[in-house]
Amino acid sequence: MASASFLELNLGKAFAQRGASLAGGALDLGRGDFAVLNYAYALEQLEAAFYTQVLQQPYRGFNARDEQILTGIQQHEVAHREFFRSALGGNAIPDLQVDFQRVNFSSRQSVLTTARTFEDLGVAAYNGAGQLLSNPDFLAKAGSIVSVEARHAATIRDLLNPFSPAFAGNDVVDASGLDGALLPSQVLPKATPFVVTPVSASQLP
């Protein structure tokens, strides 16, 4: 039976050839466009896993309207994840092991506030990552995803505070009418509590 360190060593070897690497137990995303795509892939993995669990473990008061919305979002996140998996091919990082212990899946409030965190974070992550991409095709694809994440964010916010300014609240959109834009070094610490395998982006800003 393979020990954990043996697996780690082999994964490390594999990624050394592809940019991404395992260093000190953390998965590093490597450099360049593949690193940015792996960064997005990691976030989409996290989101897809979250909504999959939400659907498997419906909260109290999970009505048809909530189900339609959360099913739609889950399908989108899976489609995004699969897009990156396919685009990255052999350069893709492995499946991340997630940790949603801090989420109370039986509580609508807990699920939706977590969803809000993920969606707002996703929007800011894509907004900040666009400038890191060199390939125009990747930028176009990221653009076609980020606005869908923003639609999710607005919808989840509206479920929490219907028809209030919250869908694009002053807590996320500044006085110039701008949404957030965060760099990987700002985003990853916020995602860390939900991921067992630490992910680092030492060669991204």
Place this chain on the structure above:
Amino acid sequence: MTTQPTLLDTLDPDLTARLTSRRGLFSRAAGSLGALATAPTVLAVASTEAFAQGLPGQVVDVLRFALTLEYLEAEFYQTALASRGLIPGRYRPVFQQIAKHEVAHVRLLQGALGTAAIPKPTFDFTARGKYQDVFESFDTFTTLSSTFEDLGVAAYKGQAGNLQGTPVLTTALQIHSVEARHAAEVRRVRGFIGWDGAFDAPQTKAQVLAAAMPFIAGGV
């Protein structure tokens, strides 16, 4: 005195300097053409000169295009909010928030463009009579609102490639996702789900202008 936040704040100093010097260029062009020069003529001349001097003409073009759309949205919501009986009280906070953002986007883009900013076109939100009750019927109003927001999302998305490698890209993306939040919320106000699918499609400038043209009285 508080300074208006502008796109220039997010640009690198070198580009800011070049854009700022562009304002001097504009003055010279206006002076040489004298009283005969109409604003669009002057802008065309300045744009050509700017391009010839290696200034980011492509960025200026994108920002002007964006400003046209933001002018349209800002006036649309301001008119709607001032139209008594149009927006039910329950939905008013939504449209107040959207209007606030569109006005902020206009200011941001005007600030970035400086004297290269285009003046606000004259709008006809009835689209030459097609939507006569746009500011009387909440259904007509939200139909157009939804159209404008989705159009704005597709328009910014379509310009991302033209801004790649410039510091303006991030700012444009930050506007783009706010427009997408608006688009989703207006769909919800209309009783629909906030999206079409997992991937939003871009539109070219020509496609967007063709869609917007019926609402711009004097053309672009």
